[in-house]
Amino acid sequence: MTFSKYDLLKLENQICFPLYACSREIIKRYKPFLDEIDLTYTQYIVMMVLWERRTVNVKELGEYLYLDSGTLTPLLKKMESKDLLTRTRSAVDERNLIIEITEQGEKLKEQAINVPMQMAQCSALEPGEAAELYRILYKMLGRSEG
Amino acid sequence: MTFSKYDLLKLENQICFPLYACSREIIKRYKPFLDEIDLTYTQYIVMMVLWERRTVNVKELGEYLYLDSGTLTPLLKKMESKDLLTRTRSAVDERNLIIEITEQGEKLKEQAINVPMQMAQCSALEPGEAAELYRILYKMLGRSEG
């Protein structure tokens, strides 16, 4: 077996590529389940934050989800028009936009409960592997946990 | 500690979310290095295939990269206009579009060689962790290797 400096440029030697491919493949697997509750994947993770916290501002939301206002602003406007959340300027500091879940948004949680269960069926990983994957990914993200 | 059926809906209990976030964060880290050789990340992985194989058709390329013609067609047209590759219908079967690397494209490999080296500096993972991550991701993708 001989090695070349070009080996580093082979697709099979990249760590980012399977990460990128895997992320998109799994999001595709979510699609049929998310279609049933009329959410895109990005809308779904926004709802996850709101189901836990009820209220959050755009900056915090962006930090949680690693998304910026260029992505979030139009997304949140669309979700507001779907009556999943409200957008209100903070009275204390008008630079901040406060996102709050609506009753409709809360209700959706009951239907969404089936999504992670259905997705779990799709995974080919052993529980230990999933845990290890989880740990490594959060290490890469530079957080100790979620 | 009490558990609820809603725990499954918490962002911190998802495996897809850190995958999705991590993928985008790493691609962002590539950007300054890829800017130097005037490639986007998607163009970079197309070039990786061409640096290894010189020639490939769109269907095969899509299988390697998990991308469809809706993504690849405009991408490849742009790369053709940058003189990185040529697009030619197969004489044997005109449904197939043959992508071939140009001399320019070959030359770019010399500059690109620095990209994986520079990226390696950015990684916070131990070699063993990177290997394990790699193994698990390809298992999820349903391939034995890259």
Place this chain on the structure above:
DNA sequence: TATAATTAAATTGTGCTCAATTTAATTATA
């Protein structure tokens, strides 16, 4: 061998994603 079925790209339309810039509000400083 006409017709039907299949296949490979291209096209269309929707929805992110992000860098860079702008706008408006707040805070720090001369």
Place this chain on the structure above:
DNA sequence: TATAATTAAATTGAGCACAATTTAATTATA
């Protein structure tokens, strides 16, 4: 307290990503 610096969202523009449909070529079948 005016002015400068900082901050949070919004805006703009470029580039994917993908589902669904269309077009054109090839293969299978009646």
